[in-house]
Amino acid sequence: MTAAASPDASPFVALVDWGTSNFRLWLVDGEGNILGERQSADGMSACAAENRFAAVLEEHLEALNAPLSLPVIIAGMAGARAGWLEAPYVETPTALSDLYRYTVSPEARRPVHILPGLCQKQTGPFDVMRGEETQLAGVIAGGIETGVICMPGTHCKWVDLEEGVVRRFRTAMTGEVFDLISKQSILRLSMPGGASDLNEAAFDHAVLDAFAPTFSLTTSLFSIRAAGLLSTPAENEAASRLSGLLIGAEIAGMREFFAGGKTVHIVASPKLSALYARALHLAGADASPLDGSALVRHGLFAAARKLFIEV
Structure with a gap:
């Protein structure tokens, strides 16, 4: 076609x-x-x-x-x-x-x-x-026809596809939560320019934090604001850390979908696909972006x- x-x-x-x-x-x-x-x-x-x-x-x-x-x-x-x-x-x-x-x-x-x-x-x-x-x-x-499909966006969908049949799926409000927090919460003061170029180190550290057994999303979020008050973060560090915490928390909650070494096929824009693939690799999963x-x-x-x- x-x-x-x-x-x-x-x-x-x-x-x-x-x-x-x-x-x-x-x-x-x-x-x-x-x-x-x-x-x-x-x-x-x-x-x-x-x-x-x-x-x-x-x-x-x-x-x-x-x-x-x-x-x-x-x-x-x-x-x-x-x-x-x-x-x-x-x-x-x-x-x-x-x-x-x-x-x-x-x-x-x-x-x-x-x-x-x-x-x-x-x-x-x-x-x-x-x-x-x-x-x-x-x-x-x-x-x-068979595989794990991850569809990032405002409401990210995770789909268990088997021989052309949707067996089950889950929705994560990751994109919407990022938009709300970065624009309407107190964290907006730490990222006045909104989303910017990725700070890879900040993103990776945040994703790994979200994979920890003792991770708490709500307390980790406030650490972004505290860092802005007590140190001098890079211009894009706060937004990258917020993105990493939210995507990392989502992936941690969806581990059952890619358990056993299943490849996660990502359907999204190139920018979002790259973020999810990066986070999935940190989780030890194989990721395969598709042209959506x-x-x-x-x-x-x-x-x-x-x-x-x-x-």
Whole structure:
């Protein structure tokens, strides 16, 4: 799905990744090659109040001269309770190849299918994901059907994947906690510039601190403020230590996922992937970053083939 499309190729489907803040659409042919692409800030938050989902979708499709008969498949927050039409969660364990069976179709000018998210009730603590499951389908499309998948971000997901089935997963609010602490807590006074270039030594020491049996996150956090009052830390030391403590605490809590020497496949931006890989190596785990930029598109295309070709 990386080859250049033929100049005479016709669109097969429109693929949409509809997040909370952002909207992204691809027009692809029957081989998954991109014929056109649109991106905007028309996420769920911008569309929900006035129910602008249908209008926004058509605006972007018209800009790409998409025929009115062209079907659309959507992943993400358009299927949330506050979105266009709720696509109820599918409970784990579940095969990602079967998610197309649970799509919902809102009223629209064309065939529109919204993929569901996943929920966990019996295979672990209550948990949910919406959007990441389509990235996971992209991971499978790329050839990895079994393994541990770590998906860092605002809410980091850890997934136990076995032969294409999500057995269980856990969510860590690491990214959100970092943002809140660095911008709204007393620690903001120790990092007025916010996140900056990584201080590798500070990050590594913080990660190792978090792995200690006697580690306490709340007391360790205040040590960042105390260091700013009693010493002269490097400009980026405080943010790097905060990042190391939070990521280290997350990884320490997820050891059961990669026990026994399992490789952790990381799906994230290059910067986040590098941080998690560094921390995982300090934990004695093997880490393998994956290119997450196209995974949603690949997962959407796999579902589209199930919907419109194979069924």
